[in-house]
Amino acid sequence: MQTTKTQSITGRQVTGTTTEDLLPTPSLGSPGTPIHSYYDAAGNPPSAPCLAMRPRQFQPENGKMAFLTFDDGPYPSTTPKILAILAQEKVHATFFDVGQQVELNPNLLKAEYEQGNAIGNHTYSHNMAEVYKGPEAFLSDVTKAETVIYNAIGIRPQIIRAPGGTVGNFNINYFNAVDAGGYLMEDWNVDTGDTDASLVPENQLIHNVEQQTQGKTRVVILMHDLAGKNTTIQALPVIIEMLKKQGFSFGVLGPHVRPIVFPEGLHN
Numbered sequence: 001m002q003t004t005k006t007q008s009i010t011g012r013q014v015t016g017t018t019t020e021d022l023l024p025t026p027s028l029g030s031p032g033t034p035i036h037s038y039y040d041a042a043g044n045p046p047s048a049p050c051l052a053m054r055p056r057q058f059q060p061e062n063g064k065m066a067f068l069t070f071d072d073g074p075y076p077s078t079t080p081k082i083l084a085i086l087a088q089e090k091v092h093a094t095f096f097d098v099g100q101q102v103e104l105n106p107n108l109l110k111a112e113y114e115q116g117n118a119i120g121n122h123t124y125s126h127n128m129a130e131v132y133k134g135p136e137a138f139l140s141d142v143t144k145a146e147t148v149i150y151n152a153i154g155i156r157p158q159i160i161r162a163p164g165g166t167v168g169n170f171n172i173n174y175f176n177a178v179d180a181g182g183y184l185m186e187d188w189n190v191d192t193g194d195t196d197a198s199l200v201p202e203n204q205l206i207h208n209v210e211q212q213t214q215g216k217t218r219v220v221i222l223m224h225d226l227a228g229k230n231t232t233i234q235a236l237p238v239i240i241e242m243l244k245k246q247g248f249s250f251g252v253l254g255p256h257v258r259p260i261v262f263p264e265g266l267h268n
């Protein structure tokens with residue numbers, strides 16, 4: 001299995017039909033991106049030369065699962081509206097908050113958390129030039145955000161979303177450092193595309209989710225809780241209703257939920 005696994009994460013053309021690792025693995029968000037394995041359902045980490053990640057235990061899941069995720073907040077103009085929709089729809093989401101924004105709006109973080117949503121770390125500065133200087137710089141920014149979050153709500157999130165996602169930003173050294181720090185990385189496999197332009201039409205966001213969800217039984221959906229992203233808020237109830245109609249249940253991410261990660265950084 002060792003050899004097969006290595007092939008599964010290094011071979012970009014693997015289609016998901018050759019090893020048991022690949023069978024339950026969701027495809028990625030971008031059209032045409034091949035399917036890869038990160039952790040398998042049993043919690044076995046990916047294997048690659050020089051990659052040393054610990055095994056994990058993930059909770060079992062039944063049926064179709066959707067994980068709504070909101071990056072970059074909290075913001076006074078958007079977070080309360082997102083929370084109101086989630087409450088109205090009786091679903092929870094995962095917020096990957098930015099430390100600097102939490103410092104400005106600790107009560108909004110508190111509101112996210114107290115409503116039953118999961119909180120993840122999206123670094124303190126979200127400054128790509130700073131956080132991607134190297135794994136140490138990345139973790140130092142993460143730790144800074146963690147302190148701010150801890151001071152506001154008394155928890156230390158173990159899940160991290162990398163600014164811009166891991167692809168193009170992470171290499172094996174980052175994955176090893178994050179794992180050694182006890183954290184779990186989180187990318188996505190459905191992208192609403194709400195940062196493709198300053199304001200993407202609501203219908204386009206809905207269409208993107210509809211299209212990228214096809215054929216998947218497990219979706220982690222990228223959205224932004226960011227000032228000005230008003231069409232994301234308009235599209236949100238429609239997206240939730242669409243997923244409900246398709247039979248999805250809604251979950252939140254956490255250290256015991258199998259993550260979706262772009263695997264490209266695992267062979268750099």
Ligand SMILES: [Zn+2]
Nearest residue numbers: 071072163164
């Ligand atoms: Zn972000």
